[in-house]
Amino acid sequence: MRKKLIYIFLFILLLSTGASAEIINVGVPYIHNFPKNEYKAGTQNWQIERNSKNFIYFANNNGLLEFDGAHWQLYGLPTPSIIRCLKIDSNDRVYIGQQNDFGYFEPDVTGQMKYHSLLNLVPKDDRNFKEIWKIHITTFGVVFQSYTNIFVYKDDQLSSIRLKNRVSFSFYVHNRLLIQDEVEGLMEYKQGRLFEMPGLSLLKDKRIWAILPVNNTNLLIATDRNGAFISDGNTLTPWQGEANDFLKNNQLFSATVFSENHYALGTVQNGMIITDESGRIIQHINKKKGLQNNTILSIGTDRDENLWLGLDNGIDYIDTGSPFTYMFDPEGLGATYSSIVYNGKLYVGTNHGLFVKNWPEHSSIDTEGFRLIHKTVGQVWYLGVHQGILLCGHDNGTYMIDGETASQISNVNGAWMFIEPIQNKNYLIGGNYLGMTLFKKSADNKHWQFVKQIKGFNESSKLLAQDKKGNIWMSHGFKGVFCISLNGKLDSVTHYSFYNSKNGLPSDLYNNLMTIGQNIIFTTLNGIYTYNENTNSFERSEFYNNIFEQPTNIDYIKEDQFNNIWFASGNNLGVLRFLEDGTYKKVSAPFEKLSDRIISGFENINIVDRQNTFIALENGLAHYTPNYQANKKTELESYIREVVNLKNHRILYPSMIPQMLSGDSTTYAYKGNNIEFRYSSPDYKNLERIKYSYFLENYSREWSAWSEKPNCEFMNLYEGNYTFKVKAMDPFQNESEEARFTFSISPPWYRSSVAYFIYLLTTLIVIGAIVWLVYHRIEVSKRKERLKHAQEYQEKVQQYQREALISEKEIIKLRNNQLQSEMIHRDKELANQTMDLIRKNKFLVKIKEELEKVKKSSSDDSIKDKITSLTAKIDKDIDHKKQWEIFETAFDEVHEDFLRRLKEQYPNLTPKELKLCAYLRMNISTKEIAPLMNISVRGVEICRYRVRKKLNIDRDQNLTRMIIDL
Numbered sequence: 016m017r018k019k020l021i022y023i024f025l026f027i028l029l030l031s032t033g034a035s036a037e038i039i040n041v042g043v044p045y046i047h048n049f050p051k052n053e054y055k056a057g058t059q060n061w062q063i064e065r066n067s068k069n070f071i072y073f074a075n076n077n078g079l080l081e082f083d084g085a086h087w088q089l090y091g092l093p094t095p096s097i098i099r100c101l102k103i104d105s106n107d108r109v110y111i112g113q114q115n116d117f118g119y120f121e122p123d124v125t126g127q128m129k130y131h132s133l134l135n136l137v138p139k140d141d142r143n144f145k146e147i148w149k150i151h152i153t154t155f156g157v158v159f160q161s162y163t164n165i166f167v168y169k170d171d172q173l174s175s176i177r178l179k180n181r182v183s184f185s186f187y188v189h190n191r192l193l194i195q196d197e198v199e200g201l202m203e204y205k206q207g208r209l210f211e212m213p214g215l216s217l218l219k220d221k222r223i224w225a226i227l228p229v230n231n232t233n234l235l236i237a238t239d240r241n242g243a244f245i246s247d248g249n250t251l252t253p254w255q256g257e258a259n260d261f262l263k264n265n266q267l268f269s270a271t272v273f274s275e276n277h278y279a280l281g282t283v284q285n286g287m288i289i290t291d292e293s294g295r296i297i298q299h300i301n302k303k304k305g306l307q308n309n310t311i312l313s314i315g316t317d318r319d320e321n322l323w324l325g326l327d328n329g330i331d332y333i334d335t336g337s338p339f340t341y342m343f344d345p346e347g348l349g350a351t352y353s354s355i356v357y358n359g360k361l362y363v364g365t366n367h368g369l370f371v372k373n374w375p376e377h378s379s380i381d382t383e384g385f386r387l388i389h390k391t392v393g394q395v396w397y398l399g400v401h402q403g404i405l406l407c408g409h410d411n412g413t414y415m416i417d418g419e420t421a422s423q424i425s426n427v428n429g430a431w432m433f434i435e436p437i438q439n440k441n442y443l444i445g446g447n448y449l450g451m452t453l454f455k456k457s458a459d460n461k462h463w464q465f466v467k468q469i470k471g472f473n474e475s476s477k478l479l480a481q482d483k484k485g486n487i488w489m490s491h492g493f494k495g496v497f498c499i500s501l502n503g504k505l506d507s508v509t510h511y512s513f514y515n516s517k518n519g520l521p522s523d524l525y526n527n528l529m530t531i532g533q534n535i536i537f538t539t540l541n542g543i544y545t546y547n548e549n550t551n552s553f554e555r556s557e558f559y560n561n562i563f564e565q566p567t568n569i570d571y572i573k574e575d576q577f578n579n580i581w582f583a584s585g586n587n588l589g590v591l592r593f594l595e596d597g598t599y600k601k602v603s604a605p606f607e608k609l610s611d612r613i614i615s616g617f618e619n620i621n622i623v624d625r626q627n628t629f630i631a632l633e634n635g636l637a638h639y640t641p642n643y644q645a646n647k648k649t650e651l652e653s654y655i656r657e658v659v660n661l662k663n664h665r666i667l668y669p670s671m672i673p674q675m676l677s678g679d680s681t682t683y684a685y686k687g688n689n690i691e692f693r694y695s696s697p698d699y700k701n702l703e704r705i706k707y708s709y710f711l712e713n714y715s716r717e718w719s720a721w722s723e724k725p726n727c728e729f730m731n732l733y734e735g736n737y738t739f740k741v742k743a744m745d746p747f748q749n750e751s752e753e754a755r756f757t758f759s760i761s762p763p764w765y766r767s768s769v770a771y772f773i774y775l776l777t778t779l780i781v782i783g784a785i786v787w788l789v790y791h792r793i794e795v796s797k798r799k800e801r802l803k804h805a806q807e808y809q810e811k812v813q814q815y816q817r818e819a820l821i822s823e824k825e826i827i828k829l830r831n832n833q834l835q836s837e838m839i840h841r842d843k844e845l846a847n848q849t850m851d852l853i854r855k856n857k858f859l860v861k862i863k864e865e866l867e868k869v870k871k872s873s874s875d876d877s878i879k880d881k882i883t884s885l886t887a888k889i890d891k892d893i894d895h896k897k898q899w900e901i902f903e904t905a906f907d908e909v910h911e912d913f914l915r916r917l918k919e920q921y922p923n924l925t926p927k928e929l930k931l932c933a934y935l936r937m938n939i940s941t942k943e944i945a946p947l948m949n950i951s952v953r954g955v956e957i958c959r960y961r962v963r964k965k966l967n968i969d970r971d972q973n974l975t976r977m978i979i980d981l
Contacts, residue, residue, distance in 0.1 A: 038277055038289055040297045041376050041627070042340030042638045045608070046305040047702055049330040054087040056080045060325030062100045063315025066107040068654060068670065069697035071315065071323055073330065074098040079111060079120055079128070083656055084705065085695035085725035090120060090128045102150040102157070110157055112147025117159045117166070126668025136173035137166065151187035158192060160185040165194070165204065176207055186226040188234060195223045201236070214249045225270035227278060229292055237267050237280065243294075256294020261285070269325075271314045274335070279322055281311025287324065289335070298335075306331050317699050318649050334700050339608055343635030344370065344385045350614055351631040354621040355398040357405050361629075362416065363636055364395030369407055371419055375627075390414070390421045397432050401443055402456065404463055406433055413445060413452070415463060425465040427452050431477040438485050442505055444469070446476030446489065451499075453506050471508030472499060478528040480535045488535055488546075490528035492616075495520065496537065496553075498546075519553035520544060529572040531559075531580060538569040562591060562599050571618035577625065583618040586611045588630065590641075607704060607746030609637055651751040653696045653707070653743040658756060661689040661728070669756045680736070681756075685763040688732040695725055696743035696751060704746045712738040734762035856946050863889045917981065923965055931958050935978045 051058050057076025064072050073080040076097045079090040092098075096113040103109050109120040109128070118132040134142065144161040151158040156169030165176040165185075180198040187193070192204040193212070200219035202209040218236065225237040229245060235254065237243040242263040243254040253259060262280060269281035277297070281287045286301025286309045302309045306326070313325035322333040342348075342363075353364040361374040369391035372383060397408030407414040407421065408430030414421045429448030436442055443454040443463055450473045453466040474497065476489045487499040495515035502509050515523045521541035529536050536559055537544045543559040546552075563569060563582065571583035578593035587610055589603030612632045619631035630637040654670035660683060667681060683690070696705045706721040713735055719727070721744060736759050743751040764770055863886050870882040913936060914929055924932070927948065934944045941955045948955065963974055 038274065038297045038335055039338070039340050039638070039640055041640075042342040042636075043300060043304045044298065044340050045334040045337055046300070047332040047334075048305075048307050049082075049332070050307065051329055054080060054082070054089075054330060056087075056089045057097075058328040059097075060313055060330055061098065062313045063323045063325050064101055064103045064109075065315065065317055066103045066109070067105070068107070068652070069318040069649075069699075071317060071697075071699075072101055072103065072109055073325055074101045074111065074313070079109060079130075081128070083654065083695040084697040084699060084702065086656060086693060090130070092130055093132075099146055099148055100150045102152050104152050104157070110150050110152075110159075112150055112159055112161075114146055115142065115144060117147045117150075122668065122671040124672075125666070126671035127666070128668075128671070133166075133168060133173060136168075138175055141175045141177060149185045151185065151192060153187055153192060154190060158185070158187070160194070174207070178209075183222055184224065186223075188226050188228050189232070193226060214251050215246065217251050218244070224267050225280070227270060227272045235278070235292075237262060237270055239267050243267075254294050256290070256296075258288055258290040258294040258296050261288055261296065261299075269311050269314045271316060273316045273322065274320045279314050281314050281324065283310050285309055287311050287314070287322075300333065317697070319700055321700060332699060332702070336700055337608065338605060338640045340638045341632075341635055342385075342638060348385060348635050350633050351619070351636050352394075352396055352614070352617050353398040353619050354629045354631065354636060355400065355405070356621070356623045356627075357400055358418070360418070362398055362405070362407075363629075364398050364407065366394050368392040369395050369398075369409075369414075369416070369421065386419065388416070388419050388421050390423065397430060399433060401433055401435060401463070402440070402460070404461070406463065408432060408445070413454075413465070424454070424463055425452060427465075427468060429475070431475075432479055434479050434481055434487075436485065436487075436501075436505060437481060437483075438501075438503075438505065442466075444479070444487065444505065446479045448475050449473050451476050451479075451487075467506055469501070469506055469508060472497075472511060480528055480530050482535060483533070488528055490526050490537065492525055492527065493523075495523050496526055496528070514546075514553065518551070519547075527570060531572065531574050536572070538572065540568060542567050543569065564601060570616065571620075573620050573622075575622035577622075579622075581620045581622070583613060583620075586613060586615060588613065588618075588620075604747035605639075607701075612637075651696060651698055651743055651745055651749050653694060653741055653751040653754045655692060655694050655739070655741060655754045655756045657691075657693040658739075658758070659691040659693070660687040661691055661730075662687045670754070681758040682761055683758060684761050685734060688734075688760050689728070689730045690732065690758075691726060691728045692739055692741070692756070693726040694741045694743075694754065696745075698743070698745055701745045706744045707741055708744070709739065709741040712740070732760050734760045734766065859889045860946065913981075920981075921965055924962070928958060928962050928965070931955070931962055932978055935959075935975045936981075938975060938979065 056073075056078065059076045060073040060080070062074040066072065068083075071082045073082075075089070077089060077095075078092055079098060079101065081088040081090065092113065094116070096116065098111045098113050100112045101109055111118065111120065111130075116132055116134050118130055118134070120128045120130050123129045137144075141164055144164045144166075147159050147161050149158075149160040151160075156167040156174075159166040159168070160182070162181050162183075163178055165178065167174040167176070178194075178196070180196050183195040183197055185192060185194040185204075194202050194204055194209060196202050196209065199209075199211065201212050201215045201223065203212055204210075215236075218238070221238040221241045223236055224239045225235075227235040227237070229235050232248065234246045235243055236246055236251075237254075240263065242259045244251050245254055258278075258280070262282070265282035265285040267280060268283050271279050273279060276292050278290050278292075279287060280290065286299065286304070286306055288296050289298040289300075290296055300306060306324070307329040308326050310327035311324050312327055315323040315325070317323065319336050321336050324331040324333065348363065348370060349365040349367040351363055351365050355362050356374050359374055360371050361376070363370045363385065367387070369388045370385035371388055372385050391407065391409065391414060394410035395407060396410070397406070399406055399408075405416040407416050410429055412423055412427055413425040413430040415424050425445075427447050427449070430452070431446040431448075433443050433445045433454075436444055441456045443456075445452040445454060449468070451469040453469050454463045455466050456462075457464050474489070474491055474494070477492075478490045480488050482488060485501075487501065489497045489499060491497070495513055497511050497513055499511040500509050501507065514520060520526055520537070521539050521544075525540050526544075527538045529538055535546070536556060537546075537553065541555075543556045543563065544553045545556045545559075547554050562580075569582055569584045571581075573581045575581065580591040580593070580599065582589055582591070587603065588606035589601060590606075591599035591601055594600055609630060609632065612634075614631065614633055617631070621629040623629065626640055626642060628639040628641060630639060656668065656670055658667040658669060658681075659665075665687075692709070694707060694709075696707070698705055703723065706723050707725060708718045708721050709715075709727055710718045711729060714729065714732065714737060737757070739756045739758070740753045742753045761767075866882045866886055866889075870879050873879060873882075914933060917929060917932055918924065930948055931944065934948075941952055941959070945952045945955050948958075950958075959974060966974075966977070968974055968977055
């Protein structure tokens with residue numbers, strides 16, 4: 016019998032252990048904060064429920080608040096009031112309670128949630144019932160509980176039960192409605208009456224805030240300040256465990272059971288705890304660990320059993336179903352670069368220093384956070400155990416860690432990493448900012464001692480590895496790869512070779528050295544390369560590129576003790592699981608949660624055992640349980656939440672209308688052919704990582720690219736029938752079923768049936784009018800033809816007359832042209848004669864001058880007399896007066912009495928000035944005019960001046976041009 020009891024006890028213990036394993040107790044689950052300014056409603060949220068579609072509803076200070084994973088929606092009340100409680104039935108009707116009113120929200124014909132009050136069913140004498148604090152969906156109806164009344168609503172009928180004494184709260188557990196009477200204690204309601212429950216007299220003066228099921232029959236009864244108790248129906252015993260002490264000290268306010276046998280208990284003063292049925296604290300989460308505040312007014316769960324917290328100010332989501340939890344220090348653990356578990360402690364190297372905490376971590380309300388190890392403030396690069404000694408690579412140098420004490424053994428800055436040379440295990444080689452450092456094991460084998468900086472090489476040595484021949488390989492991200500040979504003492508470099516793109520590497524940049532087993536590989540921008548000793552060059556490794564499925568940008572690789580290969584590519588992580596047949600299975604989807612949170616270029620993964628893996632993040636440390644199984648896997652779903660007519664902003668809510676699911680069509684007017692679709696997928700464990708793709712039949716050619724945007728628009732849709740489809744995809748590449756919405760666009764009035772009838776009628780009328788018009792035009796055309804012939808005859812007569820007139824004008828024009836030509840010819844002759852006269856006069860004057868010279872030089876009087884006679888004849892021949900008269904007669908013939916008109920217009924001109932004007936009219940220069948007028952050039956200029964003055968010509972005006980134009 017005793018052995019049998021032991022077996023039963025062990026079986027129960029195993030069940031308890033297995034159940035507890037469902038909630039990870041290391042670190043803190045992922046917490047997503049929703050502040051008031053995000054959900055845009057009241058600060059306080061009094062109760063949380065979900066409907067069949069996994070939409071979450073909150074009893075909010077400002078109304079009913081809804082969240083579908085992508086959109087927040089607040090439904091107000093006709094009379095503004097605080098909603099204290101809500102409950103959702105199997106038909107997704109949302110019952111709510113408020114001040115002196117209660118009722119339900121239900122979709123109308125458009126899918127919009129509308130409030131329906133049940134106050135009209137309440138007897139007038141019972142309508143001053145104050146607040147409704149609890150609502151229960153029971154087997155006998157919907158129960159609304161206030162401090163003074165219980166209202167039972169069923170089949171559109173309402174029963175009102177006025178209570179004998181004031182009650183605090185009510186609870187519906189194991190299909191039993193329990194009510195706490197403030198005088199008589201906890202009672203059970205049956206068929207309109209309250210019955211006393213046995214064995215609970217201890218609770219009469221205590222305020223009960225939660226009653227939760229334990230197993231299938233027992234109850235966990237939790238008070239606000241006196242802890243919790245277990246009732247088996249007959250006796251009451253205090254709940255054992257540290258959780259009960261926590262509740263006594265922090266004032267319980269909210270509670271729920273989730274994940275089958277776990278409790279989430281929210282307090283007023285110190286956040287929330289998650290426990291098992293035995294009272295063992297699995298998680299303690301408060302403001303210090305990520306909540307927005309410590310007062311938990313309500314707790315709800317979604318379909319995946321993750322927790323939603325209604326806070327005194329805000330809403331928080333806790334992903335308890337994830338294999339990831341997070342470790343951080345409230346003061347700021349900072350960016351983590353390395354971690355290691357050694358001698359019962361977890362060490363974390365950060366940019367703030369080296370931190371430590373006890374390992375394994377035991378969750379309790381007194382769980383200690385990380386402790387900073389003295390002297391290690393600053394950047395930590397490396398943590399590793401070498402021959403039983405923990406070393407810390409630091410920006411300040413190298414430290415030896417013993418428990419929580421750090422001793423600096425080298426002040427050479429920037430200790431990147433350490434390797435143990437195969438030549439001598441008593442030595443250690445470290446890479447640093449300026450090359451490599453040599454360390455030696457102490458005589459007692461308990462310490463590492465600094466020897467010296469290795470000579471002959473001064474490149475920053477972040478990544479080191481040693482091959483089978485003892486050569487040290489080092490990769491520099493901005494230069495290339497080095498192969499280094501050391502002397503026998505390991506304290507100086509005898510030779511090193513440098514390799515870059517000239518030696519087979521695809522680039523000089525971003526070549527990272529990694530090790531898998533005994534193999535040294537090099538990750539590049541173009542895949543994985545290995546060194547070929549025969550050709551002394553690098554070449555692509557087909558084997559490693561194939562097992563990594565040809566990634567081109569792997570930055571980090573680490574093989575764990577189970578032959579699994581962990582890697583980082585860009586900002587994404589993954590693992591190649593080593594299988595029994597020697598192949599690998601790539602797993603990357605779970606790590607999508609850490610995308611963009613790791614430190615590029617400084618990735619670090621620490622595999623402690625099969626259940627504990629630590630991943631360095633930009634802020635803190637992630638803990639991963641590889642073999643963690645969520646409570647249950649739910650199918651991904653997508654919903655079309657709103658269809659918005661952008662012209663008139665009318666909204667339809669397809670996901671809330673049952674007939675929409677059967678494919679009924681909605682018709683929009685043509686002026687409403689600009690439509691926006693808003694959709695969502697209530698998969699809260701992948702918040703902000705759900706992607707959507709949509710397709711519009713009769714419009715789209717292919718499905719849209721996956722996008723995290725939960726809405727799309729279609730503008731200026733042509734009339735016709737359409738079906739909008741949308742589907743969701745989570746980070747694990749799981750796709751949901753398509754959500755559909757069928758609708759039609761009516762044609763515009765000018766393309767409607769009535770319009771086409773009008774078009775046909777108009778066409779027939781137009782055709783008739785055209786026929787009549789053609790006949791009428793034929794008759795008119797005949798009349799016009801007769802008139803046309805008469806007009807043509809008259810026009811020909813007029814044409815002949817015009818042509819005769821034109822011919823006569825042409826003859827006159829020809830005559831005028833002939834006269835003009837003759838005048839020009841005569842003008843030229845006059846000009847030629849004048850020029851001949853000028854040349855003759857010049858010649859005679861010159862002969863006269865020569866004769867005068869001969870006369871003066873001769874002494875013979877007879878010769879002088881002859882010369883005098885000759886000069887007299889010359890003077891007679893140069894008779895300007897006579898010449899002028901001849902010139903004047905010829906000039907007037909050519910220029911139509913120019914001189915006469917000039918005399919009439921300017922009578923004060925002298926004959927000499929008239930001559931000058933005539934010569935200027937012929938465009939003769941001043942030098943040529945002087946001999947014609949028998950005066951000097953100066954005399955001509957003076958004469959021109961006088962003429963200008965008498966003709967009243969401005970200084971800027973040309974005299975010759977003016978006379979020619981006269």
